[in-house]
Amino acid sequence: MRILFANNNRSAAYGGVERWMIDAAAGLGARGHTCVLLGRPAMPWMAAAERAGLRVRGDVRGAWIQRVLRVRAAVRAERPDLVVVKGKKLARMAAWARATGAGGRVVLFFGLTHELDGRRWIDRFTWRGV
Numbered sequence: 001m002r003i004l005f006a007n008n009n010r011s012a013a014y015g016g017v018e019r020w021m022i023d024a025a026a027g028l029g030a031r032g033h034t035c036v037l038l039g040r041p042a043m044p045w046m047a048a049a050e051r052a053g054l055r056v057r058g059d060v061r062g063a064w065i066q067r068v069l070r071v072r073a074a075v076r077a078e079r080p081d082l083v084v085v086k087g088k089k090l091a092r093m094a095a096w097a098r099a100t101g102a103g104g105r106v107v108l109f110f111g112l113t114h115e116l117d118g119r120r121w122i123d124r125f126t127w128r129g130v
Contacts, residue, residue: 001028001033001034001081001082002033002034002035002036002078002079002080002081002082003025003028003033003034003035003036003080003081003082003083003084004035004036004037004038004074004075004078004080004082004083004084004094004104005021005024005025005035005036005037005038005084005085006037006038006039006060006071006074006083006084006085006086006090006093006094007021007037007038007039007045007085007086007087007090008039008040008060008086008087008089008090009039009040009043009045009086010040010043011043012044013044014043014044014045014048017086018045018048018086019045021037021045021049021084021086022037022045022048022049022052022054024084025037025049025054026052026053026054029054035054035055036054036055036056036057036078036080037049037054037055037056037057038056038057038059038060038071038074038078039056039057039058039060040058040060040061041058041059041060041061042058043058046058057074057078059071059073059074060090067093068093068096071090071093071094071096071097072093072096072097072100072102073102075094075097075098075102075103075104076097076102076103078104079103079104080103080104081104081105082104082105083098083104083105083106085106091106094106099125
């Protein structure tokens with residue numbers, strides 16, 4: 001199985017979710033799964049993932065539309081079966097990538113709140129079939 005872990009953390013510090021993503025990717029990789037971590041370039045949590053021997057993509061950068069397009073490009077390039085996401089902004093970007101044909105299934109959200117209720121058209125489009 002191909003798994004893409006996506007995290008928009010831009011802090012010099014990182015916490016439990018980032019550590020969990022690194023540990024989960026390492027553990028799943030040891031069991032034969034292909035795992036890639038996607039985030040902002042040069043972030044401490046990404047450096048920690050690299051030190052753990054994991055493949056990282058520092059593609060979440062630039063203005064909002066650039067980040068959206070780069071996330072979509074990463075999802076297309078990696079062709080994940082699952083996309084594990086922290087935070088609603090990046091979750092929306094990954095779901096938009098899926099909804100517009102990049103593939104993958106966004107299966108786990110950290111920090112997602114009201115978007116799944118379907119009140120707004122953008123939410124209904126982005127999250128349909130999730």
